[in-house]
Amino acid sequence: MTTVLVVDDSRLAREMVSGAIAALHPDWTIVTAVDGDDALNRLAEAAPAAALVDFNMPGMDGLTLAGHLRERMPQLPVGILTANVQDALRRKAEELGCRFIPKPVTVDKIRTFFTGAGL
Amino acid sequence: MTRPDFAVDEAAADAIAELFNIGMGEPAAALSVMVGEPVVLSVPSVTVARRADIAADVVPAVGAAAPVCAVLGSFRGPFSGEAMLVFPAGAGLALVDRLVPGGADGPDGETARDALTEIGNIILNGCLASFANLVEGEVESGVPCYRAGPADQVIGTAADPVLFVRIDMALESGLSHGRALFLLEIASLDSFRDAVRRLVGGAAA
Numbered sequence: 001m002t003t004v005l006v007v008d009d010s011r012l013a014r015e016m017v018s019g020a021i022a023a024l025h026p027d028w029t030i031v032t033a034v035d036g037d038d039a040l041n042r043l044a045e046a047a048p049a050a051a052l053v054d055f056n057m058p059g060m061d062g063l064t065l066a067g068h069l070r071e072r073m074p075q076l077p078v079g080i081l082t083a084n085v086q087d088a089l090r091r092k093a094e095e096l097g098c099r100f101i102p103k104p105v106t107v108d109k110i111r112t113f114f115t116g117a118g119l
Numbered sequence: 120m121t122r123p124d125f126a127v128d129e130a131a132a133d134a135i136a137e138l139f140n141i142g143m144g145e146p147a148a149a150l151s152v153m154v155g156e157p158v159v160l161s162v163p164s165v166t167v168a169r170r171a172d173i174a175a176d177v178v179p180a181v182g183a184a185a186p187v188c189a190v191l192g193s194f195r196g197p198f199s200g201e202a203m204l205v206f207p208a209g210a211g212l213a214l215v216d217r218l219v220p221g222g223a224d225g226p227d228g229e230t231a232r233d234a235l236t237e238i239g240n241i242i243l244n245g246c247l248a249s250f251a252n253l254v255e256g257e258v259e260s261g262v263p264c265y266r267a268g269p270a271d272q273v274i275g276t277a278a279d280p281v282l283f284v285r286i287d288m289a290l291e292s293g294l295s296h297g298r299a300l301f302l303l304e305i306a307s308l309d310s311f312r313d314a315v316r317r318l319v320g321g322a323a324a
Contacts, residue, residue, distance in 0.1 A: 010134075011133045015319050056161075084147060086148045103141045
């Protein structure tokens with residue numbers, strides 16, 4: 001069973017991302033978390049095959065969380081979801097080996113991320 | 120002005136915050152190119168407060184008399200209301216000086232007025248345009264106007280509570296910072312909910 005971790009403080013955003021994943025892979029398990037700490041706590045539930053992480057969250061931002069996720073699971077594909085389409089942020093995400101996924105999320109963007117992650 | 124509908128539940132507030140979060144992305148990137156450095160945005164908050172409190176909070180240490188530079192405009196659509204980009208005066212002039220080196224001519228000067236009106240136009244109308252596209256609606260916005268003066272004179276002192284979205288923005292270097300405020304009257308919460316439903320459905324389609 002493939003599990004995907006979705007981390008966003010906005011319920012609307014979690015629903016949009018989860019909806020896109022479910023449209024592509026109805027049989028996958030989606031674990032959602034509301035912030036970075038919640039996400040790290042949920043890793044024990046099931047090891048995710050990929051993580052989709054919002055950048056702009058209260059507390060730990062998405063890049064910091066991506067760093068923590070990578071420490072624990074160095075091969076984990078991480079997509080950084082953000083409306084903040086500035087080149088500086090894109091560069092930081094790519095330096096961490098993360099995919100940069102501009103919001104709003106669409107099925108095509110999620111499909112491209114999974115394909116790039118070999119899923 | 121009609122009384123805002125305060126029957127905004129947590130799900131609606133969350134959706135409003137996320138739509139403005141997405142809406143600010145492109146205009147912040149445009150500003151970032153103009154100033155040549157990253158622009159840092161806060162997580163949007165959706166709150167009910169009085170204008171007087173909003174004014175007093177621009178420079179909390181000084182309060183409602185704090186000098187500010189602001190660009191203000193009204194808009195109508197799935198949301199109607201007033202959009203404002205407010206800078207503490209010093210921070211606003213620092214931004215002007217970055218855009219027009221040596222040109223900051225005081226809060227009432229022509230250069231400050233021109234430069235900040237243009238920034239306000241990019242940020243406020245850019246955000247409202249993205250927002251309109253997201254909900255597949257149309258938001259009409261007027262030409263924004265520039266005002267400088269004490270925060271309470273610029274933002275107002277009305278004691279009626281208003282629903283507003285707040286997003287703080289800052290240049291990464293710390294040179295300047297300001298705040299985008301969208302004071303909302305929700306014309307039709309139902310049409311807004313329909314728009315959100317379409318959006319969630321569209322992402323899954």
